[in-house]
Amino acid sequence: MINTNTSILLTDLYMLTMLEAxxxxxxxxxxxxxxxxRGLPQNRGFLVAAGLEQALQYLEGARFTEEExxxxxxxxxxxxxxxxxxxxxxxxxxxDAMPEGTVCFANEPLMRVTAPISQSQFVETRxxxxxxxxxxxxxxxxxxxxxxxxxxxVDFGFRRAHGAEAGLxxxxxxxxxxxxxxxxxxxxxxxxxxxxxxxxxxxxxxHDNEATAFESFARAQPSNVVLLIDTxxxxxxxxxxxxxxxxxQGDGIAIKAVRLxxxxxxxxxxxxxxxxxxxxxxxxxxxxxxxxxxxSIRDLLQRGAPIDGFGVGTRMDTSADAPYLxxxxxxxEYSGHSRRKRSQGKASWPGRKExxxxxxxxxxxxxxxxxxxxxxxxxxxLIEPVMRSGRRLQPVEPLAQAxxxxxxxxxxxxxxxxxxxxxxxxxxxxxxxxxxLIRRTDERL
Amino acid sequence: MINTNTSILLTDLYMLTMLEAxxxxxxxxxxxxxxxxRGLPQNRGFLVAAGLEQALQYLEGARFTEEExxxxxxxxxxxxxxxxxxxxxxxxxxxDAMPEGTVCFANEPLMRVTAPISQSQFVETRxxxxxxxxxxxxxxxxxxxxxxxxxxxVDFGFRRAHGAEAGLxxxxxxxxxxxxxxxxxxxxxxxxxxxxxxxxxxxxxxHDNEATAFESFARAQPSNVVLLIDTxxxxxxxxxxxxxxxxxQGDGIAIKAVRLxxxxxxxxxxxxxxxxxxxxxxxxxxxxxxxxxxxSIRDLLQRGAPIDGFGVGTRMDTSADAPYLxxxxxxxEYSGHSRRKRSQGKASWPGRKExxxxxxxxxxxxxxxxxxxxxxxxxxxLIEPVMRSGRRLQPVEPLAQAxxxxxxxxxxxxxxxxxxxxxxxxxxxxxxxxxxLIRRTDERL
Numbered sequence: 009m010i011n012t013n014t015s016i017l018l019t020d021l022y023m024l025t026m027l028e029a030x031x032x033x034x035x036x037x038x039x040x041x042x043x044x045x046r047g048l049p050q051n052r053g054f055l056v057a058a059g060l061e062q063a064l065q066y067l068e069g070a071r072f073t074e075e076e077x078x079x080x081x082x083x084x085x086x087x088x089x090x091x092x093x094x095x096x097x098x099x100x101x102x103x104d105a106m107p108e109g110t111v112c113f114a115n116e117p118l119m120r121v122t123a124p125i126s127q128s129q130f131v132e133t134r135x136x137x138x139x140x141x142x143x144x145x146x147x148x149x150x151x152x153x154x155x156x157x158x159x160x161x162v163d164f165g166f167r168r169a170h171g172a173e174a175g176l177x178x179x180x181x182x183x184x185x186x187x188x189x190x191x192x193x194x195x196x197x198x199x200x201x202x203x204x205x206x207x208x209x210x211x212x213x214x215h216d217n218e219a220t221a222f223e224s225f226a227r228a229q230p231s232n233v234v235l236l237i238d239t240x241x242x243x244x245x246x247x248x249x250x251x252x253x254x255x256x257q258g259d260g261i262a263i264k265a266v267r268l269x270x271x272x273x274x275x276x277x278x279x280x281x282x283x284x285x286x287x288x289x290x291x292x293x294x295x296x297x298x299x300x301x302x303x304s305i306r307d308l309l310q311r312g313a314p315i316d317g318f319g320v321g322t323r324m325d326t327s328a329d330a331p332y333l334x335x336x337x338x339x340x341e342y343s344g345h346s347r348r349k350r351s352q353g354k355a356s357w358p359g360r361k362e363x364x365x366x367x368x369x370x371x372x373x374x375x376x377x378x379x380x381x382x383x384x385x386x387x388x389x390l391i392e393p394v395m396r397s398g399r400r401l402q403p404v405e406p407l408a409q410a411x412x413x414x415x416x417x418x419x420x421x422x423x424x425x426x427x428x429x430x431x432x433x434x435x436x437x438x439x440x441x442x443x444x445l446i447r448r449t450d451e452r453l
Numbered sequence: 454m455i456n457t458n459t460s461i462l463l464t465d466l467y468m469l470t471m472l473e474a475x476x477x478x479x480x481x482x483x484x485x486x487x488x489x490x491r492g493l494p495q496n497r498g499f500l501v502a503a504g505l506e507q508a509l510q511y512l513e514g515a516r517f518t519e520e521e522x523x524x525x526x527x528x529x530x531x532x533x534x535x536x537x538x539x540x541x542x543x544x545x546x547x548x549d550a551m552p553e554g555t556v557c558f559a560n561e562p563l564m565r566v567t568a569p570i571s572q573s574q575f576v577e578t579r580x581x582x583x584x585x586x587x588x589x590x591x592x593x594x595x596x597x598x599x600x601x602x603x604x605x606x607v608d609f610g611f612r613r614a615h616g617a618e619a620g621l622x623x624x625x626x627x628x629x630x631x632x633x634x635x636x637x638x639x640x641x642x643x644x645x646x647x648x649x650x651x652x653x654x655x656x657x658x659x660h661d662n663e664a665t666a667f668e669s670f671a672r673a674q675p676s677n678v679v680l681l682i683d684t685x686x687x688x689x690x691x692x693x694x695x696x697x698x699x700x701x702q703g704d705g706i707a708i709k710a711v712r713l714x715x716x717x718x719x720x721x722x723x724x725x726x727x728x729x730x731x732x733x734x735x736x737x738x739x740x741x742x743x744x745x746x747x748x749s750i751r752d753l754l755q756r757g758a759p760i761d762g763f764g765v766g767t768r769m770d771t772s773a774d775a776p777y778l779x780x781x782x783x784x785x786e787y788s789g790h791s792r793r794k795r796s797q798g799k800a801s802w803p804g805r806k807e808x809x810x811x812x813x814x815x816x817x818x819x820x821x822x823x824x825x826x827x828x829x830x831x832x833x834x835l836i837e838p839v840m841r842s843g844r845r846l847q848p849v850e851p852l853a854q855a856x857x858x859x860x861x862x863x864x865x866x867x868x869x870x871x872x873x874x875x876x877x878x879x880x881x882x883x884x885x886x887x888x889x890l891i892r893r894t895d896e897r898l
Contacts, residue, residue: 021650029673173616205466228474271797352716
């Protein structure tokens, strides 16, 4: 049985045909590729690198199983000798990368892959697939964290995420970005992320009245009572909460929170807060959900809505206002010679690169410089060695540690980037050494 | 080992807590839920239902494994008796649905799930996750097929799809919609979709010159020579193709196509066509790629660009201009009583429903009527029984058969929907019988 999350055939056909062409030519010099984002979407002033852990797992485990080799043989597209040769294929190269949770910008390499070209070219498709999605969601989620200003944030997005892996990795990358947890059970189990849950409208609808629904749910889950109060009429729902509360309190059950999922959330939250407070439920929190994102969270809080936490789903898990990044994986060096692409509007910079980050007097990030590997610039280098000869140099980084990295760097962002603005763009320069390399590479072409 | 694509824990925490609440109350009446899309995105005049096959596979296989039960026991959130009870949990209900490839509209149920509420409620999260994504991509892909007017269309989107499952299912749903194939190898293997591939810029860059790259690739893949010609300069690339062609023809190798991936594709394609024709390569086709979607395909063809095929990637696999649908899964009946939700702006219609489609004198789709199950309206009913007591009523429908259904229905769309317009909206009415049921349901609340 093929594992559809780890299969080596999660790739484009041309990766196999190019691999066969290299094989037939006996061409297998060392090639360095870099993964980077060409330009930021309009509504993004920065990105947050994520997905390195899944990328490393992929590289460590990548091989052709018997079933996959069989399919290749029977496809009629490849020679038998090539298929036999693939049985031995492994990734034995080097990886240098920004650690997960690093704030980054357009044109900065997030990952550098150096290996015989039969390896470094072949892994392109799935590496992009893994790094792109998590970086995109971590970036969107960080904006939600900035907007929420310390309020509780929970990922509710699995149902409308693009498939199972998207839902799981969105939970991971939003937690990395600073969310407090997720509703997705398997993500909690796999990544040790705190789980949060409330109740669904159908639970209320299935009961003959709201009061019965609230009370039965509270008795079944006495330590985590969060009641959804907008199924029929939100204010009436809040009054029902006040009505059932004394009976539950008599049995030692507190109503931790109520959830609103529709209507004008700021107005509703204010009315509900008053009903709860007047009913003696000052410590019952108000959670909101329903097509939220960083903009609506910011607006609700600016209007002074008494909301204690947000369930953020679809718009984050799909990065709805920027559902893809212009990310690419480009050859920058082959067999000791720097390479570049010069296609119209899609040119790239040659050579193995490093990024230095410089900080201002206010200790905030001020400018990045992209230069060639080996050149030293003022500031802090961002790319670290993480794999040599196919083996990790460090044990798996705990997700909590990457999460702390985002938390630190979030506070070092220039102020306008912290308030969701994206202009002026953060300054990313290229060094004289890189300019010189571009010139020399073009002379050779 | 948990299978992260089939695990029953691919769900929201509240599904488990509600399940425990039902269990503790001994509440397990028959509940019917319907999956539908509340409203169409601005740029969609219709949808194409997809994902039913994956939904049925999920329902057939859904159960709690020992490892999952262990996690539930150790989570500290649930009673031991409840966890033991889950070991026996299976889906034993009924499914009625529109067949895959059915054109559909807002508020029409694509799927109806009828089962004890402990089952029909629990499967919500993953069912939405599977039906939402494929329906969204099949709808977007159908628009590409309409725009491409018979030209070759290939899915190139895996790398920027949101994870592995998204990439695989995007290949499936775009093929269903009428694409000719995909570049994603595993999708070809799993779903028997024709595979297409070209070459990457890095292949050209790694060689010392384009001519060597083209020739070596052609000799390695003599039966499928598609050369990427825009790595440095597109016109020069086309001239290089003309230059190497005679040497390859001498060995019986034909250059099937060239690919352009940057610049103004219409202008470039015209120039390349002339260079190829003047060089005697009249039968070498021109393929284009690079951030394409239905709009750019339509525009290129309207400008008369001599393009024979399109690789469509990111924008289709992410449904970039509408990366999610407002789809929901709502309780419509419990224990013989119709139910509805009346939340502000999110009200739903009660009762088990059927959709009838009526055709005009031009034989095109003219209007749909949503009514209660059992009521008969003029036209053709769209919802079919597909599962009873947890068992399929028919064998797995071949993907080719669903693909033919889309092809037929595409030709029955009202003309303005075929030309990518979304106004005026297609007429979807509700029947007097359904109006009456809404009134009676509200009286009871």
